[in-house]
Amino acid sequence: MxxxxxxxxxxxxxxxxxxxxxxxxxxxxxxxxxxxxxxxxxxxxxxxxxxxxxxxxxxxxxxxxxxxxxxxxxxxxxxxxxxxxxxxxxxxxxxxxxxxxxxxxxxxxxxxxxxxxxxxxxxxxxxxxxxxxxxxxxxxxxxxxxxxxxxxxxxxxxxxxxxxxxxxxxxxxxxxxxxxxxxxxxxxxxxxxxxxxxxxxxLQKQQEHDPLPPQQMPENPDERRLLRRLTAAFSLSMLVVGVAYELSRTLYVRMGAFAAGEVGDYALVQVVVTTVVSLGSMGLALALASAKSSWGPQVCYRLTVLFLLVGVFLLPAPLIFPGLSTFLPLAVNNASFLCLNMMMWVLLTGTCRRFFTSCLRTFATVRCAWAAGPLCGMLVGRWLLAEGQLTVPTLFAAALICAVLLLLMESFMFTERTLGETLELMPRSQQGHFQESCRRVAQRYGLTDREREVMVLFAKGRTLPYIQKELYLSKSTVSTHRQHIYQKLGVHTSQEMIDLIQRERV
Missing domain, CATH: 1.20.1250 (Growth Hormone; Chain: A;)
Structure with missing residues (x-):
């Protein structure tokens, strides 16, 4: 029973x-x-x-x-x-x-x-x-x-x-x-x-004119180095992937004559893309949300890069085999890129969530490189088209360039180690969610590191003597920290502070 x-x-x-x-x-x-x-x-x-x-x-x-x-x-x-x-x-x-x-x-x-x-x-x-x-x-x-x-x-x-x-x-x-x-x-x-x-x-509990905490790099040197390393990894990888994707897409579209062709042809490609992306969305969501280790997300990452490589290696196929349609290779190319983009959105916003006082600069820097990649890929593709007709050697060269870029990205820029470091920033346990909520409240309301420590202990129900002993502080110092915390959070009691942290979790 x-x-x-x-x-x-x-x-x-x-x-x-x-x-x-x-x-x-x-x-x-x-x-x-x-x-x-x-x-x-x-x-x-x-x-x-x-x-x-x-x-x-x-x-x-x-x-x-x-x-x-x-x-x-x-x-x-x-x-x-x-x-x-x-x-x-x-x-x-x-x-x-x-x-x-x-x-x-x-x-x-x-x-x-x-x-x-x-x-x-x-x-x-x-x-x-x-x-x-x-x-x-x-x-x-x-x-x-x-x-x-x-x-x-x-x-x-x-x-x-x-x-x-x-x-x-x-x-x-x-x-x-x-x-x-x-x-x-x-x-x-x-x-x-x-x-x-x-x-x-x-989500926006502060005044309308000041919706974000003051933007600054993390005070901890190790966290500062980690944020810079992850920002560089995100930026370089999405720049490189954007070049490879847009270059191959430009050539696929020209080979298939989708711009001048029947709408139904391109719509058929999109039906395949929609199906793959929908399945990929569910798979990535389950892997990232429920995985207790980095194994599931790493498998998803490898499969996505693999399908991107398949898409670029199939680039010369329609000219080598005239009966082969460009529909399926283009659909594989588009769908795999969208799945990678979706995964990167989750990881990037997770990084911004962890370093919220640096979220604007981090997100804008990565998205800047993210936007520049397709621009470079389009320019290279248009240059190849302007130089002459689409030939098998030209497409082989383009496929080789795209493949090298993707392998560089996977091996040296956004590696499985980088993926693991990013996943470690995302809390999955109840204790992790509590610590994350406290950290975000501290960032949003401008608490110092010491005030954050005191707030966490009070939120856990610890008494004033316990906090004195735990942090090696005097009774008056702890009381002063508590007073400053209440003032910054706009609360008057410990229960109101706990309620605020709970609302952050919800």
């Missing part, structure tokens, strides 16, 4: 945990994240908006080039001036201006096909405006996903990637005007879902 009751209680507890993971606010943040992801796919990975223009592909390439350069430059400036950006990022006007600017830039793209000066101005204006606004829009998600607990963050990211691939598959059948309206509404719609999720979960 006792065993049966215990089993029922554990089942009920698991059910409640699952309901919390799949709660409406968490899913809402995932939908908002999907809106941000699908905007890029809609605007720059199909000719939906530019389909009726005489030089639609050339115009899209020009807008994309300007946009990605603007995004990279904006993220670099955010990383350099993160302390100044902190003060304006979470303000109410910025929450409206950024998605509205992204929508306006999308409508401007519809005018890029106008002949003459007006079309040229529209190309430049839409490229710059979309690049700057999308960079800030990404920063919102970097901060929001860093505020979420690990499992909720994984659910939101997996939801976003699954939703974005489904929405993009449907988008391919729209007319140019319908495509423009659909792409333009994604940012405002995402902002609404994000606002609902953030405020329902109470």
């Amino acid at each position: 006792t065993a049966g009751f215990k089993g029922s209680a554990e089942a009920l507890q698991r059910w409640r945990a699952m309901r919390q993971l799949l709660s409406l606010p968490v899913v809402s943040i995932g939908v908002a994240f999907g809106c941000a992801l699908v905007w890029v796919l809609m605007v720059f990975q199909s000719l939906g908006i530019f389909h009726n223009f005489a030089n639609g592909e050339a115009i899209m390439d020009a807008v994309y080039l300007i946009s990605i350069v603007s995004t990279t430059a904006t993220l670099a400036l955010i990383a350099a001036f993160h302390r100044q950006v902190r003060g304006i990022l979470g303000t109410n006007p910025m929450r409206i201006i950024i998605p509205a600017s992204l929508a306006a830039s999308t409508f401007l793209m519809y005018a890029t096909g106008v002949p003459g000066t007006l079309g040229v101005v529209a190309i430049g204006a839409s490229g710059v405006l979309s690049g700057v606004s999308s960079a800030f829009f990404l920063m919102y998600f970097g901060v929001t996903l860093s505020l979420l607990p690990l499992r909720e963050s994984i659910v939101a990211i997996a939801t976003g990637y699954g939703l974005s691939t489904v929405a993009f598959s449907l988008y391919l059948f729209f007319s140019p005007f319908e495509a423009t309206v659909c792409a333009a509404t994604t940012a405002p719609l995402g902002a609404v879902f994000l606002y609902y999720g953030v405020h329902t979960l109470g």
Whole structure:
């Protein structure tokens, strides 16, 4: 009887945990994240908006080039001036201006096909405006996903990637005007879902003008070195992977003539991508959320890199075997890259969660390199196409370049050791979640290291004499620390402090 009751209680507890993971606010943040992801796919990975223009592909390439350069430059400036950006990022006007600017830039793209000066101005204006606004829009998600607990963050990211691939598959059948309206509404719609999720979960408890803690590097030298090492590993790996992916994708798209071909051909590719990404989302989510060791995530990482290598090695195959379609190799290439991106989002936001006082600079630095990779890959691909026709030797050379880049990334940049170090920053046990909540409260409200130690012990129910003995402090010193803690947290009793820490965990 006792065993049966215990089993029922554990089942009920698991059910409640699952309901919390799949709660409406968490899913809402995932939908908002999907809106941000699908905007890029809609605007720059199909000719939906530019389909009726005489030089639609050339115009899209020009807008994309300007946009990605603007995004990279904006993220670099955010990383350099993160302390100044902190003060304006979470303000109410910025929450409206950024998605509205992204929508306006999308409508401007519809005018890029106008002949003459007006079309040229529209190309430049839409490229710059979309690049700057999308960079800030990404920063919102970097901060929001860093505020979420690990499992909720994984659910939101997996939801976003699954939703974005489904929405993009449907988008391919729209007319140019319908495509423009659909792409333009994604940012405002995402902002609404994000606002609902953030405020329902109470992720921003401070004043509207100061939503983030002061941004500074960790005080501990070992933690500072670890953060710099992980930031460099993330940046270099995503730069290299971005080059390999975009180079191979550019050549695949040209071989398959998807830009000028039937929509159904490219939609077929997207159906395969959607299926693989959805399965990959569930697999990565389970591996990262439930693994008690790094073995599961390492297997997922190896498989993702393996499929990326398969995608690039198949690059010359359609020319060697004329009857072979480019649909499946392109689908493998796209799906594996999206799965790797999803995994990197989880790991990057987990790192930002651990070093929250450095989250703006860390996230902006990595995303800057993340954006620069596809830009370099596209330029190399366009250069190869401009030099002559697609030939087997050219494709073999491109495949070799991509494979070498991927192997360099896996062997020297983001290795399994780096993956293990990143996973160690993510708490999985109840004790780990408690320590993480205390750390985040201390960072958010500006507690010193000693005040954090005192807060943790009081939150555990330790008495004042016990803390005196444990920390080798006098009674008056402990009392002074407690008073400063209460003032900074805006509480008056120990129970109110514990409630605040508990809300952080929820």
